[in-house]
Structures are given as C-alpha cells and as structure tokens.
Amino acid sequence: MDMKHYHPLTVLFDIIGFFKNFGILAVILFLNKGSDSILFQIMGWVLLVSFVYTVVASIWKLFTNRYGTDERAFHLKSGIFKKTERTVNYEKIQNVQRYTSFLHKLLRMTSITFETGTSGVNANVPFSVLTRSEADRLESLVKRTSHPDSQIMNDEPQPDGGRWNETERVIHFTPTHQDLVKASFTSLSFLFFLAIASSLLAKIGALFHLEDTAEGWFESILSSGWMIAGFLAIVIMLSISVGILITFVKYGKYEIASDDKRIYISKGVLDETAFSIAKDRVQAVEITQSFMKRLLGLAEVKLISIGDIGDDDNEVSTLYPFLPMQRTYSIISELLPDYEVFQHMKKLPRKSLAARLLKPYWFWLIATILLVYFKPALLDFTYGWAIASAVLLAFIVARRLIVYHNTRYALTGSQIQLSQGMFEKTTFITRRDKIAEVSVKRSKLQQWMGLATIGFINRAKPVRYESLLDIPIQDAKRFYQWYAKRVTEVLLK
Structure with a gap:
C-alpha cells in the first residue's frame, strides 16, 4: 500500500x-x-x-501527514511532534460530503469529508484539497462497500473524472424557476437587503450631512405622493431582485437523486455542496413547516443520521427546504421505501386538553409576583402591570390550545409518526428498529385522568429525544408493546 x-x-x-x-x-x-x-x-x-x-x-x-487506501479502510498518518496512525474502515462511514468553493473551482479542486458515527476530533476523515479524480476514487471505495455486488469495469477514467461505474441514479427533484422565486419570498431574503440599504442610507446621510445640504430636495420628494410611490417601488423591486439572486446562488443547480442504496443531494452555483448517505443509515425523517411555509403549502424535509451531517449553514442534510407539501409525501416514499408519511393521524382526546390547561402556570405566577412587587407603569397606565399579567396568561393559555390542536400521532406497523408545534409545525417519522430506548411516564394528574407521556431516543448526533404528552394510557401501553417487538426484528437482521 x-x-x-x-x-x-x-x-x-x-x-x-x-x-x-x-x-x-x-x-x-x-x-x-x-x-x-x-x-x-x-x-x-x-x-x-x-x-x-x-x-x-x-x-x-x-x-x-500522509494517507493510504486499501480494499477495507483509510490509513492515516499525522502529527508533527506526536505521531498518530489511524485506520478507518469504510463500513464505518455514515455520510459523504463534498464541498467545492469558488476557489476550488478556479483551481479545479474539491474537498471531501467522510463522516463516521463516532464523536470527537477523529470522528471524520477530511480531505480539504483534492483533485476531482482523486475525490471520485476515494468516494468509489466507500460506495463499493455499500454496493458489494458492484463490479469494477476498468481503470480508465470516465468522462466525469470518476473511475468506477455506479448504479444508475434516479433524479427525483430539481427546482424550477417558479420554485426559486417562491423560495426567495418564503426565505424573506429580500428583507435583508432592505435593512442593509436603509442602514447605508442613514450612514451616508450622517457622513455628508444630507439633511442640511439637500433639505429642499427631500422636502420636494416628500411633498409628492408619486415621487414617494416611485421611490418605494424601485427599492422594493431592487430588494426582490436581490433576494431572488441570493436564492438562485444558494439553491441553484439543486438536485435530489438516489440509487438502490444511497441518497444524493447537491446544490450551489458559486460554491457547490454534494452530500450522500446510505439509505439504511437514515435514522429518522423530520418535516418542518414555519408559519410562512404553512401558508404557502411548503415544507422542509431533513434526514436524521448517526454521523455528522455537515453544518447548519450548508443545510446538506435537507431535501430542498421549500418542497410543495404534496411532493414532500411522495418524495419520502421514493427515496426511502421503508418510510411512509401518514396524512391522517390521530388527535388527542378532550381530556388531554383539560390536563394541559390544568397544569400549573409557574412562569406566569413568578412573572406576576415580580409585576406586583415592582408595579411598573407600563404604557402610562397605573395598572399596566395587571394588564401585562393578564396578557401573559392569555398567551400561555392560547399557546397550550394551539399546541393541543396541532398535535397528532400515528403508530402503524413498524413506524411511529409525531406531529407537534405552535406556529412552526414539526413532523417526526422513525421506524421501530431505529429507536434505541423508549419510556412511559405518568404524573399524578395524568394518573387521575388516564393519560401518560411517551418518549423515545434515536441514535443521532446529537441524540434525538422525542416525546408526546398526554396520550390515553391505552395508547401508551400499545406503544410499549409495539416497541417490544423490536427484539424480533433485530434478531432477524
């Protein structure tokens, strides 16, 4: 070697x-x-x-520092004063992430990181600068482990710089221009330009004393409604154009594809990011809808994995963040045939709402005690503190009502699905064989009302803990019995 x-x-x-x-x-x-x-x-x-x-x-x-490869693992040697030798088996690789910055492109280079499911400094195998042909070769070694039946055709480079024939990929989604425009409005990126423009205008005005030198000019503009409308229209159109441009640069060339073993996500115009994960490494699927996305019928789907999945800025684990809701359901089934999104889930009973409303309002109580003690005259009202206390109580009650209304759950076959949230709604889907631990807890109030709280842990990084409050005790028992069948599934594997 x-x-x-x-x-x-x-x-x-x-x-x-x-x-x-x-x-x-x-x-x-x-x-x-x-x-x-x-x-x-x-x-x-x-x-x-x-x-x-x-x-x-x-x-x-x-x-x-040096590296080597064989049929089984990466072999890494590093250290200036203290020498370290490390071996990382290909089977330990959870995810593969490529990042090609604008500078990488200029120099015809790329970077690649092989992410394992462990933690610590040596969790990943990074290569910050590689030729594309070398990156293809390293990635092929890892893919061949997850595709044991694949054959090496020859050593001649392929047109795309790779060396190995890959299983044919199926492209599931690429955003249209209409999708990118809708994404620019949903992400509200144009508002950042408005904020920057207003800040720059204020600084320029203070620097050149525009208030004094152009007072008459400003007065003439402000006195004309057409001038104001035209100026605002230009600023808004420019802001929207910049927002669309930012969205295109960030999400242009977006592609979601898969083969029989892996999922591939790539994006970016100037800086390119490519991510792949073995399907059997996906621990759960998370669907998130912000308030704006719910209004527009869009959703963001994220893959939960044991290993590191890049960083939050790159969003490499996210299937396109602005997927139409109906497309969300179908694409999950296409990429992960073992997963299914249930659109019709079970609601919590009325007694669950009663239990939530009867729970102590500790935050409101502490805040009210402080308001009574200091008695601040809020909004120039003598009893403003009392109004603030009442508004806070109303908000807490409204929050509990909305969260109750948005809570749904489904336990079918070997899959569990939870949907919860207030203004941002999150749906979490996982399979029984991916759950590491479960729990069923009951408070005194829940015992009296025949309710319980269930929880479960997925192996991820960081560990994902999900819980569902105030479900009927019958469903909690069924959940516990459902998880007990996991032993059979694990033994069969």
Missing part, C-alpha cells in the same frame, strides 16, 4: 482560512498602524506570530 502526501495547495487554503478567521482583526490593526497603544502593538505581534506559525505548520504537515 502506497502512502500519499496531501495536495500542495492545502497550504494555500490554510493561509486563506487564516485570513477568513482573522481578516477583520488584520484590517483594524492596519487602520491603527502607528498607534501608540500597547494593546494594538501586542495584538499586531500576536497576529504576525500566528500567521507565521500557520504557514510553517501547514508546510510541515504537508511533508509529515
């Missing part, structure tokens, strides 16, 4: 990463160049030493 050095361009990316982290500090120190402040001088020397250390350490690691 030949051990390889990492790509020399890794040094360049390390330097760029340093400036990304400390660029603002470097600009501040540059603007205060020549300052007599001891603090700025110390910070300048610390920044210089850190930069030199980053460059030297990156070059040193280039010569000392």
Whole structure:
C-alpha cells in the first residue's frame, strides 16, 4: 500500500482560512498602524506570530501527514511532534460530503469529508484539497462497500473524472424557476437587503450631512405622493431582485437523486455542496413547516443520521427546504421505501386538553409576583402591570390550545409518526428498529385522568429525544408493546 502526501495547495487554503478567521482583526490593526497603544502593538505581534506559525505548520504537515487506501479502510498518518496512525474502515462511514468553493473551482479542486458515527476530533476523515479524480476514487471505495455486488469495469477514467461505474441514479427533484422565486419570498431574503440599504442610507446621510445640504430636495420628494410611490417601488423591486439572486446562488443547480442504496443531494452555483448517505443509515425523517411555509403549502424535509451531517449553514442534510407539501409525501416514499408519511393521524382526546390547561402556570405566577412587587407603569397606565399579567396568561393559555390542536400521532406497523408545534409545525417519522430506548411516564394528574407521556431516543448526533404528552394510557401501553417487538426484528437482521 502506497502512502500519499496531501495536495500542495492545502497550504494555500490554510493561509486563506487564516485570513477568513482573522481578516477583520488584520484590517483594524492596519487602520491603527502607528498607534501608540500597547494593546494594538501586542495584538499586531500576536497576529504576525500566528500567521507565521500557520504557514510553517501547514508546510510541515504537508511533508509529515500522509494517507493510504486499501480494499477495507483509510490509513492515516499525522502529527508533527506526536505521531498518530489511524485506520478507518469504510463500513464505518455514515455520510459523504463534498464541498467545492469558488476557489476550488478556479483551481479545479474539491474537498471531501467522510463522516463516521463516532464523536470527537477523529470522528471524520477530511480531505480539504483534492483533485476531482482523486475525490471520485476515494468516494468509489466507500460506495463499493455499500454496493458489494458492484463490479469494477476498468481503470480508465470516465468522462466525469470518476473511475468506477455506479448504479444508475434516479433524479427525483430539481427546482424550477417558479420554485426559486417562491423560495426567495418564503426565505424573506429580500428583507435583508432592505435593512442593509436603509442602514447605508442613514450612514451616508450622517457622513455628508444630507439633511442640511439637500433639505429642499427631500422636502420636494416628500411633498409628492408619486415621487414617494416611485421611490418605494424601485427599492422594493431592487430588494426582490436581490433576494431572488441570493436564492438562485444558494439553491441553484439543486438536485435530489438516489440509487438502490444511497441518497444524493447537491446544490450551489458559486460554491457547490454534494452530500450522500446510505439509505439504511437514515435514522429518522423530520418535516418542518414555519408559519410562512404553512401558508404557502411548503415544507422542509431533513434526514436524521448517526454521523455528522455537515453544518447548519450548508443545510446538506435537507431535501430542498421549500418542497410543495404534496411532493414532500411522495418524495419520502421514493427515496426511502421503508418510510411512509401518514396524512391522517390521530388527535388527542378532550381530556388531554383539560390536563394541559390544568397544569400549573409557574412562569406566569413568578412573572406576576415580580409585576406586583415592582408595579411598573407600563404604557402610562397605573395598572399596566395587571394588564401585562393578564396578557401573559392569555398567551400561555392560547399557546397550550394551539399546541393541543396541532398535535397528532400515528403508530402503524413498524413506524411511529409525531406531529407537534405552535406556529412552526414539526413532523417526526422513525421506524421501530431505529429507536434505541423508549419510556412511559405518568404524573399524578395524568394518573387521575388516564393519560401518560411517551418518549423515545434515536441514535443521532446529537441524540434525538422525542416525546408526546398526554396520550390515553391505552395508547401508551400499545406503544410499549409495539416497541417490544423490536427484539424480533433485530434478531432477524
């Protein structure tokens, strides 16, 4: 087995990463160049030493760190002063994530991370800079483990830079231009431009004293309704255009595909992100609808996995965040045939609502005691504190009513599905064989009213704990008996 050095361009990316982290500090120190402040001088020397250390350490690691592959595992050697050797079997890989930044594209490179289900510094196997052909080769080794029946056709590179024939992929979803426009309004990204524009206008006005030099001009604009309407229309159209552009750059070239073993998600125009996960590694499916998405009939579907799934900014585990609700149901069944979304679920009984309304209002009680003690004159009312207390109580009661109304559940076959939330509604779907632990609890009030709270834990990162409050005790017992059948399923596997 030949051990390889990492790509020399890794040094360049390390330097760029340093400036990304400390660029603002470097600009501040540059603007205060020549300052007599001891603090700025110390910070300048610390920044210089850190930069030199980053460059030297990156070059040193280039010569000392190596990696190799065989039919079973990655073999990694690292360390400058303390040498470390690590072996990661392909079977331990949960997810594969590719990220190709704009700079990667310019240099015809990419990065790839193989994510395991463990935690800690050595949980993942990252390659920050690789040629695309090398990344394809490494990914093929992992895929071949999950596709044991696949055959290597030849060693000649394929047109796309890969080396192995893959199982034919089926594309399930690509957003249309109409979907991208709707997504731009749903994400409200154009509002950020409005906020930035208003902030810049205020700063420019303060800098150039526009209030004094152009007072007459502003008065003439404000006195004309047509001028105001035209100005607002231009700002709104520009904001919407910028919002659509931001959405296109972020979600353009979005694609959801799958083969018989894996799910593939790719997106991005300038920066590209590609993510794949073995279907049997999916622990659960989560469908989330914000208030705006519920109004427009859209939803976001997220795959819950044992391993790390990128970061929140990349949203790589999310099937397109603005899927039409009906398409959401069908695409889950297409990607994960073992999962099914039940549109008709069971409601909680009326006694569950009574139990929720009878539970203590501790937060309201503490807040009211503080209001009575301090008696603040809110909104210029002498008894404003009493009004605030009443409004808070009404909000808490309304919240309990809405959450009760939105709560649904279904326990069918080997699958459980929970739907809960106030303004943001979340539906969580998992299978019995993916649940690690269950619990059934009853408070005194629940015992008196014949209710219980069920809970279960899914192996994920972080661990997912889901619970359902105030269901009938008969359903809680059925849930416990339902989970007991998991032993048979696990033994059969």
